[in-house]
Amino acid sequence: MTGDVVDRVFDVLAASAPEIRAGLPGRRTKTAETNESGERQLAADLWADDLLQERFLAVDGVGAYASEERETIESASETEADDLAVAVDPLDGSSNLKSNNPMGTVLGVYEDDLPASGRSLVGAAFVLYGPITTLVTAREISGGEVRATEYVVEDGDRREVGTVELPADPTVYGFGGRVSDWTDDFQTHVRGIEQETDLKLRYGGAMIADVSQVLTYGGIFGYPGLRERPEGKLRLLFEGAPMAYIIEAAGGASSDGEQSLLDVEAESLHQRTPVFLGSEELVDDVETALR
Numbered sequence: 001m002t003g004d005v006v007d008r009v010f011d012v013l014a015a016s017a018p019e020i021r022a023g024l025p026g027r028r029t030k031t032a033e034t035n036e037s038g039e040r041q042l043a044a045d046l047w048a049d050d051l052l053q054e055r056f057l058a059v060d061g062v063g064a065y066a067s068e069e070r071e072t073i074e075s076a077s078e079t080e081a082d083d084l085a086v087a088v089d090p091l092d093g094s095s096n097l098k099s100n101n102p103m104g105t106v107l108g109v110y111e112d113d114l115p116a117s118g119r120s121l122v123g124a125a126f127v128l129y130g131p132i133t134t135l136v137t138a139r140e141i142s143g144g145e146v147r148a149t150e151y152v153v154e155d156g157d158r159r160e161v162g163t164v165e166l167p168a169d170p171t172v173y174g175f176g177g178r179v180s181d182w183t184d185d186f187q188t189h190v191r192g193i194e195q196e197t198d199l200k201l202r203y204g205g206a207m208i209a210d211v212s213q214v215l216t217y218g219g220i221f222g223y224p225g226l227r228e229r230p231e232g233k234l235r236l237l238f239e240g241a242p243m244a245y246i247i248e249a250a251g252g253a254s255s256d257g258e259q260s261l262l263d264v265e266a267e268s269l270h271q272r273t274p275v276f277l278g279s280e281e282l283v284d285d286v287e288t289a290l291r
């Protein structure tokens with residue numbers, strides 16, 4: 001039953017992706033509005049949020065919709081006690097719209113009322129609007145095993161490409177924020193990566209696109225806690241936990257600097273957290289450096 005609802009949510013995301021993509025060209029301008037995180041919203045952010053709210057709340061078995069771009073949780077017109085909640089970053093990396101660089105959509109499907117920790121996730125997915133539109137999903141397949149699968153989205157349908165597994169030999173790294181805003185410990189750690197490893201820098205300013213490189217080539221993506229903002233930038237419910245669910249399903253690891261992002265307690269809907277996602281040994285190294 002839960003698995004069926006999760007599948008329907010993934011289907012709706014796949015069906016909506018080409019439509020969202022097609023609606024982007026005319027919506028690259030900033031509006032006068034700001035979201036709960038204090039960021040100026042683009043016309044595209046607001047439009048994709050409205051579209052996804054309507055679509056997901058119409059799914060049988062989905063009772064609630066929450067998003068980075070709206071203050072409060074929206075409920076379906078008719079709800080049941082065991083309904084699932086969908087939490088969405090409608091456009092991740094939307095500042096890339098101006099320069100025409102890749103962006104994405106992220107979602108988590110939670111079985112508990114929001115805010116809930118990543119341990120309540122029963123599914124997560126992201127769409128990458130790159131040269132082609134791809135969808136990566138993660139959900140339980142049997143007996144507690146969660147699998148990540150990649151699809152190509154064509155004509156609103158998803159065609160399976162295969163299981164996603166991080167390569168054993170990592171090759172890329174990328175960290176967000178300004179270097180001067182990083183803590184001394186984190187600066188030292190990154191200098192070590194630059195000078196003592198063979199990893200190549202890959203950073204594009206959209207978490208989805210950067211994590212997709214990590215899923216493909218192995219490595220690490222992170223947005224650390226900053227000197228003036230120890231909680232970092234990315235949001236736990238809409239970005240950190242869903243991506244952690246996916247990367248852990250693909251054989252990688254996640255961390256807020258101390259523990260798996262799935263174990264971070266969720267106290268508020270728009271809560272931020274430092275985010276590290278990638279190959280297990282590289283995530284372990286960050287935890288050691290920040291300890």
Ligand SMILES: O=P(O)(O)OC[C@H]1O[C@](O)(COP(=O)(O)O)[C@@H](O)[C@@H]1O
Pocket residue numbers: 039068089091092093094095176177178205206207208223233234
């Ligand atoms: O420009 P910065 O500070 O490096 O931040 C980039 C990060 O912020 C984000 O754009 C935040 O996501 P939104 O675009 O959904 O607000 C991430 O995708 C990206 O990793």
Ligand SMILES: [Mg+2]
Pocket residue numbers: 089091092093207239
């Ligand atoms: Mg985002």
Ligand SMILES: [Mg+2]
Pocket residue numbers: 045068089090091092093094
């Ligand atoms: Mg966003």
